[in-house]
Amino acid sequence: MTSPARRSRPATEADVARDGHRFSWLKPDRWRAGLRALVLEVDGEVAGVGRIGRNAVHPVRDMVEIEIAEAHRRRGHGTALMRELGRYSKNPLSDKVVPGSERDLFLRSLGAVTYLEVPILRLDVAAERTARWCAAVREGHEGAARVVPWADLPREQLIDALTDRYLWQHASWSPTAPREAIRPVVGEEFAEGAVHEHSWAVVRDGRITALADLYDEPVGPACEGALEAVDAAAQSARADVALCLAAWLEDLRATGVATLDFDNHPTDPHTSPLLATLDCEEVDVVRLVEIPNGITAALRDVP
Numbered sequence: 085m086t087s088p089a090r091r092s093r094p095a096t097e098a099d100v101a102r103d104g105h106r107f108s109w110l111k112p113d114r115w116r117a118g119l120r121a122l123v124l125e126v127d128g129e130v131a132g133v134g135r136i137g138r139n140a141v142h143p144v145r146d147m148v149e150i151e152i153a154e155a156h157r158r159r160g161h162g163t164a165l166m167r168e169l170g171r172y173s174k175n176p177l178s179d180k181v182v183p184g185s186e187r188d189l190f191l192r193s194l195g196a197v198t199y200l201e202v203p204i205l206r207l208d209v210a211a212e213r214t215a216r217w218c219a220a221v222r223e224g225h226e227g228a229a230r231v232v233p234w235a236d237l238p239r240e241q242l243i244d245a246l247t248d249r250y251l252w253q254h255a256s257w258s259p260t261a262p263r264e265a266i267r268p269v270v271g272e273e274f275a276e277g278a279v280h281e282h283s284w285a286v287v288r289d290g291r292i293t294a295l296a297d298l299y300d301e302p303v304g305p306a307c308e309g310a311l312e313a314v315d316a317a318a319q320s321a322r323a324d325v326a327l328c329l330a331a332w333l334e335d336l337r338a339t340g341v342a343t344l345d346f347d348n349h350p351t352d353p354h355t356s357p358l359l360a361t362l363d364c365e366e367v368d369v370v371r372l373v374e375i376p377n378g379i380t381a382a383l384r385d386v387p
């Protein structure tokens with residue numbers, strides 16, 4: 085790096101032992117395969133730390149995180165460290181920000197752009213309107229679909245369905261690695277992490293058509309989950325997602341859950357319009373942002 089007082093270098097075990105307590109995260113360079121960690125020194129003192137690494141599920145953008153010690157902020161060190169980390173990859177970088185936060189303002193100063201804005205929707209599970217909505221779904225549902233808790237599903241079938249759903253759901257705005265590469269994470273790990281007694285599926289002609297996943301253990305009054313169709317283009321997808329949601333909400337209500345936050349996306353073609361028919365409150369917004377690197381950094385910097 086150019087400033088004589090500022091330089092960055094790979095983080096070492098000695099850095100971790102000496103300065104680890106000053107930062108929320110510091111590990112030695114290459115602490116895991118393919119993951120790089122740098123420290124930024126100012127006048128010989130560690131003033132900032134950062135890391136960059138491939139995202140095994142979404143290979144088109146790399147993950148990045150930096151932290152500059154408070155006493156050293158607003159002197160260009162964050163910008164310098166981000167540029168230095170960017171030299172380790174040709175991919176653009178990705179992060180999640182709350183609009184207006186320090187992180188948002190900093191990343192915007194680097195030319196970051198939003199690739200998806202995600203509202204966090206909260207539903208009053210116990211509300212009478214929610215109960216009437218669930219009853220209306222059940223009354224209106226036609227056909228031979230069955231709704232079952234995940235605990236009743238064969239494990240491999242569940243993992244395949246989770247993987248299929250993840251693939252199409254992210255294809256347009258965060259393309260994934262091939263199916264077999266992401267199955268261990270978005271299939272197996274998601275299946276392991278969910279509460280099978282309170283996650284639900286719709287099964288039609290022996291196939292899982294919709295999945296609703298709950299990830300809070302133990303299940304308390306405030307929960308978080310997500311749902312969508314397994315094959316979004318199927319004729320019955322909308323009705324099956326509605327049925328899955330109704331069964332899930334009725335179960336959560338009976339379990340004593342008060343609120344459910346949906347970890348969905350505005351691009352979800354069935355869940356999004358269905359949630360619009362419930363009285364959800366928008367409690368937060370997060371933005372998924374891409375930070376220029378590689379070709380986009382070079383083009384950004386064209387004089």
Ligand SMILES: CC(C)(COP(=O)(O)OP(=O)(O)OC[C@H]1O[C@@H](n2cnc3c(N)ncnc32)[C@H](O)[C@@H]1OP(=O)(O)O)[C@@H](O)C(=O)NCCC(=O)NCCS
Binds near residue numbers: 157159162193
């Ligand atoms: C965000 C962070 C890394 C910025 O580090 P920094 O060394 O202060 O950043 P820079 O000096 O390079 O700032 C570059 C520009 O970002 C913007 N910026 C940075 N911090 C800001 C703040 N608190 N409020 C408003 N704008 C800010 C400004 O436009 C700034 O340029 P300016 O100082 O000429 O106005 C640092 O505040 C930090 O470590 N925060 C906690 C961890 C974090 O949020 N990390 C996110 C990074 S992925």
